[in-house]
Amino acid sequence: MGRAIVITSGKGGVGKTTTAANLGASLAQRGHSVVLVDADIGLRNLDVVMGLENRIVYHLVDIVRGRCTAQKALIRDRRIDNLYLLPSSQSDEKESVSPDEMRDLVRALKGAYDYVLIDCPAGIEQGFRNAVAGADEAIVVATPEVSSIRDADRVVGLLAAEDIPTRLICNRISAEMVKRGDMLSQDDVIEILSLELLGAVPLDDAIVSSTNKGMPATLAGARSAAARAYENIASRVTGEIDDVAVAQGIGFFARIGRALGLSPA
Amino acid sequence: MWNEIKGLFGARRASREEAKGRLHLVLAHDRAGLDGSRLQDLRGEIAAVIARYVEIDPESVELDVERVSRDDTHLRVSSPLRAR
Numbered sequence: 001m002g003r004a005i006v007i008t009s010g011k012g013g014v015g016k017t018t019t020a021a022n023l024g025a026s027l028a029q030r031g032h033s034v035v036l037v038d039a040d041i042g043l044r045n046l047d048v049v050m051g052l053e054n055r056i057v058y059h060l061v062d063i064v065r066g067r068c069t070a071q072k073a074l075i076r077d078r079r080i081d082n083l084y085l086l087p088s089s090q091s092d093e094k095e096s097v098s099p100d101e102m103r104d105l106v107r108a109l110k111g112a113y114d115y116v117l118i119d120c121p122a123g124i125e126q127g128f129r130n131a132v133a134g135a136d137e138a139i140v141v142a143t144p145e146v147s148s149i150r151d152a153d154r155v156v157g158l159l160a161a162e163d164i165p166t167r168l169i170c171n172r173i174s175a176e177m178v179k180r181g182d183m184l185s186q187d188d189v190i191e192i193l194s195l196e197l198l199g200a201v202p203l204d205d206a207i208v209s210s211t212n213k214g215m216p217a218t219l220a221g222a223r224s225a226a227a228r229a230y231e232n233i234a235s236r237v238t239g240e241i242d243d244v245a246v247a248q249g250i251g252f253f254a255r256i257g258r259a260l261g262l263s264p265a
Numbered sequence: 266m267w268n269e270i271k272g273l274f275g276a277r278r279a280s281r282e283e284a285k286g287r288l289h290l291v292l293a294h295d296r297a298g299l300d301g302s303r304l305q306d307l308r309g310e311i312a313a314v315i316a317r318y319v320e321i322d323p324e325s326v327e328l329d330v331e332r333v334s335r336d337d338t339h340l341r342v343s344s345p346l347r348a349r
Contacts, residue, residue, distance in 0.1 A: 146284050146291070153292050181281045188281070192288055194334060 002033075002110040005117055005237070006135035006164075010151030012122030014143045015171040018207060018216075020119040021049045022227070023139075025216040026234035028083035032114040035074065037106070038088035039131035040121035041097060047087045051214020052077065061089040064101045070108060079219055084113070094126045099133035106134025115237075124158060132159065138166040139198060144173060144184035149192055156193055168195040169233060172203040199233035201226050293332035297340065304328060311342055320347045 007020045024036045038046035041061060047053040058073035063086075070086070077083040086109070089096070109116045120131035132138065138159050142152040152168075159166045170186040177183035186200040206224030210217040217227040218234075235241045294300065299307070312323035321344050329341040 144284075146288050149288055150291055150295065154295065157296070178281070181279070184281055184284050188285055192285070192292065 002112075002114045002116055004106045004110055004134050004136045005115065005139060006039075006120050006132050006137075007117060007139045007141060008120035008128065008131065008155055008159075009141045009148070010122070010124060010155040011148045014141050014148050015201070015207075016122075016141050017045045017049050017119050018211065019139070019141050019169060019171065019201075019230075020046060020117050021216040022218045022230035023234055023237065024083060024115070024117050025077075025080060026218040026231050027115050027117075027237065028077075028080050029218065029231075030234060030238060030240075031082070032238065033082040033084075033112075034115045034117065035084040035086055035109050035113045037086045037109070037116060037118045039102070039118050040127060041088050041092050041094050041130075042090065043121065044088035044090050046119050047075075047085060048214060049211055050077065050085055050216065052085050052087075053214070056087045059087045059089045060105070061092045061096050064097050064105060070105070079215075094121070094130070097130055099129050102130045103134040110134075124154060128155075128158070132162060132164060135164055138164045139169055140166055140193070140195065141169045141171050142189055142193065143171050144178075144186070144189055149184070149189060153193055156195060166195060167198040168193060169198050170200040173200050174203045198236050199229055201229040201233075289332055290330075293330040293338055296332060296338050297330045299330055304330075312344070315344050321345070322347060 007016050007023070009016050020036055024034045028034045036046055036050070038044050038060065040046075044059075047056055052075050055075050058068040060073065062068045063070050063073050074084045074086055077085065106116055106118065116134075118131050118135060121127035140152050140155055140159070142148045156166055168190065170189050173186055174183055178185045186197065190197050202225045204217075204224050204226035206217050206220070206222075207226050210220055210224075213220075217224050218230050220227065232241070294304070308326055308328045309323075311328070312321070312326040315321055315326065316323055326342065326344045329343070330338060331341060332338045
């Protein structure tokens, strides 16, 4: 039985879809079978971020309505083995699928794939309830901004009420701005949200260009800083690495210094 | 010159700390479910109760919602007593 992980944030535009695409590609590169589920009914995006928009025939709502089998709607990513996309519908309403129907769908997918990554829509209404319905665990994506963290806190509360274990990805951190005191640090975000950190992703131009091309940064040949961060997050998700500092490539001496309180956490 | 030095140390620190302070305040109110008008109503009622027992200026009663941690949010009422 696979693991279903919902990627959520409350606020839009903080990098949920990019996280789903890159984490999914990275897990597939590690040899796991992965299906990316776009749960944003009416506003599908994961297909374009993945560069698979031209291959959609059937979608999530078609499966739920019994218009096709799950196998028919799934798009296999030809760039890498074991990676599939279940696109959302662009023309249906969020209410066209119920949380129970989503739960059944995700359970069926878990039977066939190691990881089911669910890309949650922004907001905390029906779309959110659908996306979390079948999830075993959650990843909350937050950028170091007041509005993003406020919304993330709301979502963390809702996930806690559903008893869904939740971890945090701090997205778009600029080490330089943190150093200048002009940006909240990942530790500030962790402290405020009281969540376990899964990883921090640096602000990286490579994400913009890879999104333009429809090629997740983790699938692109050149290793960008963000791609490395996503790969580290993937190894934390699988449990290969369970130390965030190691996963983030923080050096041995820096960690000792940190443990001794010599350098900032 | 002084302003540049100040910029390097003092003012530069500000925006991160300001964000933290604002977040603590906003989240405290969010988690308590107390928005502006409910907080005003609560303040008014508490002031009225206090005024039944001791002499106060109802306008000086202050309510603060403070988030100590995720599971620990405090409501603090402060009310200066009028000197006899």
